Amino acid sequence: xxxxxxxxxxxxxxxxxxxxxxxxxxxxxxxxxxxxxxxxxxxxxxxxxxxxxxxxxxxxxxxxxxxxxxxxxxxxxxxxxxxxxxxxxxxxxxxxxxxxxxxxxxxxxxxxxxxxxxxxxxxxxxxxxxxxxxxxxxxxxxxxxxxxxxxxxxxxxxxxxxxxxxxxxxxxxxxxxxxxxxxxxxxxxxxxxxxxxxxxxxxxxxxxxxxxxx
Amino acid sequence: xxxxxxxxxxxxxxxxxxxxxxxxxxxxxxxxxxxxxxxxxxxxxxxxxxxxxxxxxxxxxxxxxxxxxxxxxxxxxxxxxxxxxxxxxxxxxxxxxxxxxxxxxxxxxxxxxxxxxxxxxxxxxxxxxxxxxxxxxxxxxxxxxxxxxxxxxxxxxxxxxxxxxxxxxxxxxxxxxxxxxxxxxxxxxxxxxxxxxxxxxxxxxxxxxxxxxx
Numbered sequence: 001x002x003x004x005x006x007x008x009x010x011x012x013x014x015x016x017x018x019x020x021x022x023x024x025x026x027x028x029x030x031x032x033x034x035x036x037x038x039x040x041x042x043x044x045x046x047x048x049x050x051x052x053x054x055x056x057x058x059x060x061x062x063x064x065x066x067x068x069x070x071x072x073x074x075x076x077x078x079x080x081x082x083x084x085x086x087x088x089x090x091x092x093x094x095x096x097x098x099x100x101x102x103x104x105x106x107x108x109x110x111x112x113x114x115x116x117x118x119x120x121x122x123x124x125x126x127x128x129x130x131x132x133x134x135x136x137x138x139x140x141x142x143x144x145x146x147x148x149x150x151x152x153x154x155x156x157x158x159x160x161x162x163x164x165x166x167x168x169x170x171x172x173x174x175x176x177x178x179x180x181x182x183x184x185x186x187x188x189x190x191x192x193x194x195x196x197x198x199x200x201x202x203x204x205x206x207x208x209x210x211x212x213x214x
Numbered sequence: 215x216x217x218x219x220x221x222x223x224x225x226x227x228x229x230x231x232x233x234x235x236x237x238x239x240x241x242x243x244x245x246x247x248x249x250x251x252x253x254x255x256x257x258x259x260x261x262x263x264x265x266x267x268x269x270x271x272x273x274x275x276x277x278x279x280x281x282x283x284x285x286x287x288x289x290x291x292x293x294x295x296x297x298x299x300x301x302x303x304x305x306x307x308x309x310x311x312x313x314x315x316x317x318x319x320x321x322x323x324x325x326x327x328x329x330x331x332x333x334x335x336x337x338x339x340x341x342x343x344x345x346x347x348x349x350x351x352x353x354x355x356x357x358x359x360x361x362x363x364x365x366x367x368x369x370x371x372x373x374x375x376x377x378x379x380x381x382x383x384x385x386x387x388x389x390x391x392x393x394x395x396x397x398x399x400x401x402x403x404x405x406x407x408x409x410x411x412x413x414x415x416x417x418x419x420x421x422x423x424x425x426x427x428x
Contacts, residue, residue, distance in 0.1 A: 116406060125395055181339055186400035190332060204426055211422040 002030065003100040003213050004117035006109040008169075008177065011161040012129030014189045014202055015122035022206040026213060030102035031092075035106055038088045041118040045080065053084045054106060085172055095171045105165070106209060109182065118213060125189040130154050131191070168182035185209070217242065217314040218331035220323040222383075222391065225375040226343030228403045228416055230337035233316045235420040240427060242314035245289050245306075249320055253301045259294065268296045268320060269378060278362050299386060319379070323396065324387035332426060335397040338404040345405070397422070 005022060009015020016032055023030035036054065037149055038046040092111050095101055096135070103112075109119040130151055149157065169177035180186050187205055219236060223229020230246055237244035250268065255263040306325050307316055317326075323333040338346070344365055357363055363371065383391035394400055401419055 123394060167236070180337060180394065180400050180402065183400075184402045185392050186397075188394065188398045190395070204428070208422040208425040211425050214418070214420055 001115070002096060004099075004112055004115050005102045005120060005209070005213070006112065006117045006121045007087055007102065007104045007122060008109060009122040010124065010129065010178070010184065011158050011165070011196065012133045013122045013124040015120075015130055016104050018120075018122055018187070018189070018202045018206055019104045021203055022209055023102040025206050025210045027098065028102050029095065029098070030104075031095055031105040032101050033099055035088060035095075035103075039084055040089050042087050042091075043080075053081055054088065054136065054168065055161070056071055099171070107169055107172050110169075110175065118185070118209070119183045121178060121180070121186045122189055123178070123186065124188060126155055126158070128190045129158055133158070155195050185212070215329070216310060216312075218310050218329050219316045219334060219427070220326065220327055220331045221316065221318045221334045221336060222323060222338040222397065224338065224343065224392070225317065225372050225379070226347045227336045227338040228346055230318050231335075232334075232336055232401070232403070232416045232420055233262070233318045235357065235417055236423055237316040239420050240314050241423045242317075243309065243312070245309055246318040247303055249302060249309075249317075252297055256301050256305070257294075257297055259298070264298055267295055268302065268382065269375065297347070315367050321383055321386050324389065325385075332399070333397045334423065334424070335392060335394070335396055336399045337400065339400060340369055340372070341403045343372055348373070360423050399426070 003026065005017050005019070005028070007019045008019075019032065020030055022028075033051075034049050036047055039045070039054075040050045043050070045053075088106055089111050092103060092106065092108050095103065096108075096112050096115055096117075102118075109117060133154060143153070166177035169175065175182050189202065189205070217240065219233070219242070221229050221233045223232075234244055235243075247265075250261055250264050253259070253268075257264070257269075277388065278367065280387075302320055303325050306317060306322050308316065310322075310326050310329055317331075323331060347368060349409045357367070380391035380396065389396050403416065403419070
């Protein structure tokens with residue numbers, strides 16, 4: 001049976017970085033944005049559009065009026081959301097059958113629940129997450145016009161992304177995102193000054209997790 | 215600087231067992247009930263009484279009437295609770311200065327926060343906790359008359375003990391017990407059938423944690 005590790009993560013917590021290091025360490029495949037590319041290929045939707053679907057709350061496609069409760073069935077946005085989720089489901093199951101793998105996000109912990117993956121959740125305090133976003137220097141810390149976000153703006157953005165992830169996860173799994181009972185291990189990547197033993201160092205954390213899999 | 219590991223744990227989750235194994239593995243001192251014995255010695259209170267104080271909500275010593283808000287200062291039960299906490303505080307700090315150590319419960323994560331301990335929280339689902347209580351065959355699963363508790367009675371007892379721990383922790387630290395941001399690592403010891411990778415095996419978990427400390 002393949003060793004499967006799924007990583008749920010708060011935005012800016014370093015979960016992807018941890019996943020990548022762990023995959024290298026145990027010589028496993030690493031899947032993250034690759035899943036989005038594969039869905040795009042199979043559904044003929046653009047990568048950007050697929051990314052938008054999987055990172056946004058599916059709930060937006062729902063009708064607000066009670067009297068229109070069958071509307072989603074006829075809603076093309078809703079249909080696409082469903083198609084993307086189904087394709088994602090299929091791809092993740094295929095990946096898990098192929099080899100040992102680390103899969104970041106995308107409800108993989110739930111989709112693969114019968115394979116009993118090692119389910120990890122990575123989190124950190126807001127200050128560390130803001131700092132990590134800035135270090136990464138990605139678009140996350142920039143406004144649409146390219147200007148750098150203030151801490152307040154970045155905090156709002158981080159909270160919004162996580163809120164969307166939570167809604168997406170809850171919609172497709174019926175479980176609460178980040179609820180510790182859904183994970184085997186929750187890891188705090190908050191950088192603590194002067195720490196000699198914390199989990200701030202992702203390599204050490206990855207190495208510890210690798211031992212769990214031995 | 216000594217390596218200090220603090221373990222918060224849900225009742226029946228195996229946190230003490232994990233702590234013991236980890237202490238053996240890294241050759242550190244292990245403190246759990248030893249702290250109660252030491253407090254008893256220093257305060258001349260009985261061990262049972264000290265245990266009762268540290269496992270019960272401190273709030274019981276509070277007055278309900280607003281008009282008697284200075285009453286706690288004159289309440290001998292309240293005074294004893296304070297004395298026990300202060301002694302505990304002193305003992306835990308002494309222990310942490312003496313050598314590498316693993317300390318279970320007793321707000322040690324908060325008391326030693328300046329020493330930056332590795333803070334672990336151990337938890338499991340209710341079914342596993344009930345099973346563990348029964349396996350341990352301790353008083354936890356028995357009524358006062360020695361009869362075995364039903365699952366429902368045991369569940370009520372487990373919830374009550376944890377509720378008291380939470381109140382005690384919150385009272386003395388101002389933090390939420392079990393809130394993941396107060397810990398570096400949260401570990402799920404739920405026994406999952408057919409699992410090849412979960413954290414059910416405490417030795418493997420202890421070994422992984424030991425690697426975090428290397």
